[in-house]
Every structure is written in structure tokens, then in C-alpha cells.
Amino acid sequence: MSIDRLVMAFAGSFVLISLALAHWHSPNWLWFTAFVGANLVQASFGGFCPLAIILKKLGLNRVARFDGLSQSAGSLPDGDSAVFCSA
Template identity: 60%
Template sequence: MTVERAVFCFAGIMVLLSVALTHFVSPLFFWFTVFIGANMFQFSFTGFCPAAIVFKKLGLKTERECGAQA
């Protein structure tokens, strides 16, 4: 799995988790969903993603690194 795919997977899990928490625990978890969306929005402009940094430190390679090995 590449960093890019891991970030999409992680974001999807977080969105689903936040929706479930909003539905079953408290409507205030709506703000968790807003935070996730805002982080994805700022990433599209800045390229900065804390989750990607963590995945890189865990040893995942980027798509570019995987392409260079082929």
C-alpha cells in the first residue's frame, strides 16, 4: 500500500467513524467531520498532511517512489 492510498483509506475510516459517533453518541461529533473535511480541503492547496507524514515514518512508500523502482 502506498502513502496516498493509506491517506485515502484513513480519511474514509475517520469520516465513517465521525458519522457513526454523531448518530449514536452526540450530535456534537459533527465538528469532528467538519475538521476532517477542512483538513482534506487545506491539503488540496498546501500538500501538507499530518497522516501522510506518519505513514512515511511507518515505512510506506509514495507512488513516485514505487514507480521509480519499476
């Protein structure tokens, strides 16, 4: 699994877990949901993603696997990279 997919899996899991905790424990857990969302937004514009950096240092694969988005090995039609949030 690529870093891109791991970041999305972690973010999705954290959002779902924090929503469940907000429902059954305390509404203050929604602040964690907001933090995850804000981090995803800033990562999409700035390219800085702490989790991607940690996963890269752990030696995980950094190749993007968004086959539906890319025409050839990680490039979009306008020349941008298809890599999400990997620094």
C-alpha cells in the same frame, strides 16, 4: 498500498465513524467530521498532510497508484504530479 490510498482510507473511515457516533452518541462528533474535511481541503491546496508525514516516517511506500489519472508513472497531462497529500 501507497500513502495516497492509506490517507484516503483513513479519512473515509474517520468520516464514517464520526457520522455513526454523531447519530448514536452525540451530534458534537460532527465537529470531527468537519475537521477531517477541512484537513483534506487544506492538504489538496497546500500539500501538507500530517498523516502522510507520519506514514512516510514509518517507512511506507510513497509511490502514487492513481493509474486512472496518470498517463505515465505519476504524471498528469499538464505535468502536475498525481500524488495526493504526500509530503
